[in-house]
Amino acid sequence: MEMTTLGRTGLKVSRLGAGLAGIGLRLSRAEVDKAARVLNTFLDNGINFLDAAECYGIAHEAIGRYVSHRRDEFVLATKVGHNPNGFYLLTGRPWSAKTIEITLDQILKTLGTDHVDILQLHSPNMLVLERGEAIEAIEKAKKAGKTRFIGYSGDNAEALWAVNSGRFDTLQTTFNLIDQRARYEILPQAARNNIGVIVKRPIASGAWGAKKPPEAYPGDIGETPALFDMYQRYLAMNDLGQLPASAPKDRIELAMGFLFAHPEVSTAIIGSTNPDHIKSNIEMLEKKLPIAKEVVEDLYRRYDDVGYFWPQWG
Secondary structure, three states, X not given: OOEEEOHHHOOEEEXXXXXXXXXXXXXXXXXXXXXXXXXXXHHHOOOOEEEOOOOOOOHHHHHHHHOHHHHHHOEEEEEEOOOOOOOHHHHOOOOOHHHHHHXXXXXHHHHOOOOEEXXXXXXXXXXXXXXXXXXXXXXXXXXXXOEEEEEEEOOHHHHHHHHHHOOOOEEEEEOOOOOOHHHOOHHHHHHHOOOEEEEEOOOHHHOOOOOOOOOOOOOOOOHHHHHHHHHHHHHHHHOOOXXXXXXXXXXXXXXXXXXXXXXXXXXXXXXXXXXXXXXXXXXXXXXXXXXXXXXXXXXXXXXXXXXXXXXXXX
């Protein structure tokens, strides 16, 4: 597995990371054996970056139960701020210092550890960022040793603000062959500021080449319109004619090839509940990439031609 340095954190992470929303939201507590197999498949095959969140169902529980004994083998990132399991009456309003502190303490208890490697704010808007309370709360957690580094997870103007603020060590943002907005300013500025870049939705949720819009994870209401919009973007780009003859016929290989053509990307989190899919993605990365430069440039042209019509989904 190819390893990279996650910006100024100095952490060595696998180029292919593990997004744990699938484990957390698609699997139930009755499917514990499956969750254990998936987590251990990631680690056994060299994927050492695990990304979870407060709202990812059983993700933290699964990590704590099944791979905590392998803690020195992986970098653990999680996200907090907007949804402390719905218990606002107990923890306070979203993005408050109280919410973040209580939620993080719950996460650490579930994980059976006293710290995570990266604590990220989970897609707050510009008002929350500029108000500063949420950032101060995770900075306090870092000072207290509850996290080694802090990051921002989000897109668009907020992501650029975070990169330029000087207060975050990492950025998690959307970037893929269908949604390329980050390549204009966000990725170049992150590289200049030595911010480690974690890419979410790296294969566009499988929208390219799909026969219908991808399905959101159960309970993830906000993701459904974003995925539908992403599918419409694919259709618009695809209508511009055939890809170059050198383009991979496999749509996942095409998506991964586009993504990993960008050295600004430190790691890309691809989730799965199927060990075979995980192994297939790793094989694709190691044996079938890179793809031809002309294919990447053709995808640039398609996005530049039609991308500016689309709304900015976070």
